[in-house]
Amino acid sequence: MNHSDIQRRFRALAPFLDERMRRLVAASESEVIGYGGVSVVARATGVSRRAITEGVKELKKPKSQKARLEEARIRRRGAGRKRTVDKDSSLLEDLDRLVDPVTRGDPESPLRWTCKSVRRLAEELQHEGHAVSYQTVAELLHALDYSLQANQKTLEGSQHADRDEQFEYINRKARRYLKQGEPVISVDTKKKELVGDFKNAGRDWELQGQPEAVRVHDFEIREPDKGKVAPYGVYDLGRNTGWVSVGVDHDTAAFAVESIRRWWRWMGTRSYPQAKRLLITADSGGSNGARVRLWKWELQKLADEIGLEISVCHFPPGTSKWNKIEHRLFSFITMNWRGRPLRSFETVVNLIGNTTNCGGLVVRARLDRRKYPTGKKVSAKELRALKIERDDFHGDWNYAIKPRKEHRARLRTRAELRDQAKPRTWRGYGVLLVTHGHETRSPRRPVVSSGLTPQGCSCSVKF
Numbered sequence: 001m002n003h004s005d006i007q008r009r010f011r012a013l014a015p016f017l018d019e020r021m022r023r024l025v026a027a028s029e030s031e032v033i034g035y036g037g038v039s040v041v042a043r044a045t046g047v048s049r050r051a052i053t054e055g056v057k058e059l060k061k062p063k064s065q066k067a068r069l070e071e072a073r074i075r076r077r078g079a080g081r082k083r084t085v086d087k088d089s090s091l092l093e094d095l096d097r098l099v100d101p102v103t104r105g106d107p108e109s110p111l112r113w114t115c116k117s118v119r120r121l122a123e124e125l126q127h128e129g130h131a132v133s134y135q136t137v138a139e140l141l142h143a144l145d146y147s148l149q150a151n152q153k154t155l156e157g158s159q160h161a162d163r164d165e166q167f168e169y170i171n172r173k174a175r176r177y178l179k180q181g182e183p184v185i186s187v188d189t190k191k192k193e194l195v196g197d198f199k200n201a202g203r204d205w206e207l208q209g210q211p212e213a214v215r216v217h218d219f220e221i222r223e224p225d226k227g228k229v230a231p232y233g234v235y236d237l238g239r240n241t242g243w244v245s246v247g248v249d250h251d252t253a254a255f256a257v258e259s260i261r262r263w264w265r266w267m268g269t270r271s272y273p274q275a276k277r278l279l280i281t282a283d284s285g286g287s288n289g290a291r292v293r294l295w296k297w298e299l300q301k302l303a304d305e306i307g308l309e310i311s312v313c314h315f316p317p318g319t320s321k322w323n324k325i326e327h328r329l330f331s332f333i334t335m336n337w338r339g340r341p342l343r344s345f346e347t348v349v350n351l352i353g354n355t356t357n358c359g360g361l362v363v364r365a366r367l368d369r370r371k372y373p374t375g376k377k378v379s380a381k382e383l384r385a386l387k388i389e390r391d392d393f394h395g396d397w398n399y400a401i402k403p404r405k406e407h408r409a410r411l412r413t414r415a416e417l418r419d420q421a422k423p424r425t426w427r428g429y430g431v432l433l434v435t436h437g438h439e440t441r442s443p444r445r446p447v448v449s450s451g452l453t454p455q456g457c458s459c460s461v462k463f
Helices: 003-016 021-031 035-045 049-060 063-070 091-099 120-129 136-141 163-179 255-272 293-306 325-337 345-353 378-383 404-412 414-421
Strands: 186-190 193-195 228-238 241-245 275-283 309-314 364-368 388-390 400-401 423-430 433-435 458-462
Touching: 003 021, 003 035, 021 035, 035 049, 049 388, 091 120, 091 364, 120 136, 136 293, 136 345, 163 186, 163 275, 163 309, 186 325, 193 309, 228 255, 228 325, 228 345, 241 255, 241 325, 241 345, 241 423, 255 275, 255 293, 255 364, 275 400, 293 309, 345 364
Parallel strands: 186 275, 241 364, 275 309
Antiparallel strands: 186 228, 193 228, 228 241, 309 400, 388 400, 423 433, 433 458
């Protein structure tokens, strides 16, 4: 029989054959040839002589194979190579000890202070006399309910005894303000970001094999439009809107309150023209911390300026992630600029200002180039001059700052504020600059803003 004919037939059937049918088909071909057929078929098909011989035996005893066909078995019971764990009874125990040496009572394990990859585990097991490959180690780890896992941020440190009560207190107060039509805002500083051609976490669509090139080292760039930025956010719980002041200097209490002031000027006065009170929820640390005197001093100045009673509720220590701004504003900003290098201040402002979500989130952003020096102190005498009323429940976390009567002459009426909000126009140097009275800028000075038109913030148009 022609050797190539056997090979061609076997190749045509091969995709449809399992292990048992392969040896039976090869055995049937050898039976047709007769003497010497096993060797011929083995060379043509690549099936071993032993497998073909076993197939011939099965063909000669069809009745004995009937039960196996009914069970749909490929091999008879007990056939095939034995599992490694069956041949090596101590393998699983030794592997478990290497993976988790502390809980398994072996703190002196050779892998205690090294990366426990499957290849390293297999190498150590081989040194202990186990014949095992890294693929087998991976399978055994899954069988032992191990999996690759990252660290999970769940430990919040020591919890205050009144933690839950403070959450309920903030919730009740915020609901009451929202029901009465008063503004409720959540404030915090986002993580500081390096500005320049640095790697930004996440991935974005690019042509295959053409990723955007960035710097190898994350060293701050000392250039006019580079460096670090500190985005301070204000999230309006009632309107689902956000304001972000992108600061280029220190993250101080003065910067935090200035960001709230800008939110009120550009967004708050339009959303709440009849407001009498303002509720701020913040964490207990950072520039807006519950124990920061400058924070209260600057809030008093803001209350004197806008004529609103400002109530503040701080979250208990270690619970900053419960603040609404974290998962209603900052998380979406991070998703919007994932995988994109923040090459300039303008890039940062534009990416923040174009952030949105399915719930209709609207974000306004503006660059704040002012200087906010650190080290400013507020004396005990100055602190006593503030008009602070502490709540009955945890007055250190919950308090209200009211406008002072002696500063009432400086307060502007809401009509004046609305009049001030009307845009004015300057012409000169070939640039039409639309702005507002309290944010007047020279026509020569560039304005970096995003998401601010047509809400009344500045924009420049060349003629």
